[in-house]
Amino acid sequence: MPRSDRILMGPGPCNPYPEVAEAFARPLLGHLDPTFLALLDETCDRLRTVFETANELTLPISGTGSAGMEAAFVNLVEPGTVVVVGVNGVFGERMCDVADRCGAKVVRVEADWGRALDPGALLDAHAAPDLIAVVHAETSTGVANDIEPLGAGKGDALLLVDCVTSLGGMPVRVDDWGVDIAYSGTQKCLGVPPGLAPLTVGERARARLVERSPSWYLDLRMIGDYAVEGSARRYHHTAPTAMIAALHAGLGHVLDEGLEAAWARHAECGRLLHEGLADLGLTLFAEAGHCLPNLTTVVVPDGVDEAAVRRRLLERHGIEIGAGAGPLAGRVWRIGCMGHTARPRNVTLLLAALAEALP
Numbered sequence: 001m002p003r004s005d006r007i008l009m010g011p012g013p014c015n016p017y018p019e020v021a022e023a024f025a026r027p028l029l030g031h032l033d034p035t036f037l038a039l040l041d042e043t044c045d046r047l048r049t050v051f052e053t054a055n056e057l058t059l060p061i062s063g064t065g066s067a068g069m070e071a072a073f074v075n076l077v078e079p080g081t082v083v084v085v086g087v088n089g090v091f092g093e094r095m096c097d098v099a100d101r102c103g104a105k106v107v108r109v110e111a112d113w114g115r116a117l118d119p120g121a122l123l124d125a126h127a128a129p130d131l132i133a134v135v136h137a138e139t140s141t142g143v144a145n146d147i148e149p150l151g152a153g154k155g156d157a158l159l160l161v162d163c164v165t166s167l168g169g170m171p172v173r174v175d176d177w178g179v180d181i182a183y184s185g186t187q188k189c190l191g192v193p194p195g196l197a198p199l200t201v202g203e204r205a206r207a208r209l210v211e212r213s214p215s216w217y218l219d220l221r222m223i224g225d226y227a228v229e230g231s232a233r234r235y236h237h238t239a240p241t242a243m244i245a246a247l248h249a250g251l252g253h254v255l256d257e258g259l260e261a262a263w264a265r266h267a268e269c270g271r272l273l274h275e276g277l278a279d280l281g282l283t284l285f286a287e288a289g290h291c292l293p294n295l296t297t298v299v300v301p302d303g304v305d306e307a308a309v310r311r312r313l314l315e316r317h318g319i320e321i322g323a324g325a326g327p328l329a330g331r332v333w334r335i336g337c338m339g340h341t342a343r344p345r346n347v348t349l350l351l352a353a354l355a356e357a358l359p
């Protein structure tokens, strides 16, 4: 199968929207060119729309989704900061590691992998946490965690949410849900290659930014002076102009389609996939009622060589699906329907290919 025919149905990257390739084909702009700065401002505006927020400090961080995670923590956590972290998969674990490296007092609230976090348990975990941190869409398990009750019950704490897999593929309502800081990645449901981490920071969180972040590169006090409209545009690091143009184009696609329509398309693909997998006699791994539409975990049947199935899908049909991560390695497949990949025809093709590849 030629590379150009690949259908990327792993946990990421997805196939980029067609407008993204057009953006990469355009001449490169300098990072202080007024034309580029206007494009950056429009990109930040589009991010506000997609995050459903009025937050002024909304921008793409240079780096993948994990850079967004790190930017959130290194700007809000000092030695001794109390951080409650929900852990029901790889990315909750990663949050604990990042917070711990910043010197946080980490309070872990766990749920079994495959089950959703209990919002009450998160809210009751500590009498006065500084920060409550949760992954909205756990890509390692295919589970959606509830965010809204956390915003309602957070009290004085700040609410930090990982929206890497959810943004652009399902509702993310930063302002309505009371989220104080959220980040995403370009390669999941935004339909852009990996390389940037959209980030949004509310006023409560801005007021509590640490005085001097231990990270020079991710210090929001300095990055904001370049990236925020009306700022001094002081050079901090060279903005990845081609990637920002690509993100601008991907967001343009989402907004032309309509945010609600994009969510509905992801939801439809999830439903078709879940039904089709059940028809094949396969079992979903994630708890019923909390299955993500855009990232589906399927139990590998006993006696099946899961790597051989993935190889066959890739070699014969050009379809990439993901393997299990961490303790789920060898036990599940992870099937992404994200961004431009989230089309019913891709789901139909995958189901037929899977039927053929299973013994």
Ligand SMILES: *Cc1c(COP(=O)(O)O)cnc(C)c1O
Pocket (backbone or CB within 6 Å): 012, 064, 065, 066, 067, 069, 091, 135, 137, 138, 139, 140, 162, 163, 164, 165, 185, 194
């Ligand atoms: C993919 C992902 C990340 C990390 O993003 P990278 O782009 O791989 O650095 C973080 N959190 C979640 C929930 C993810 O799915």
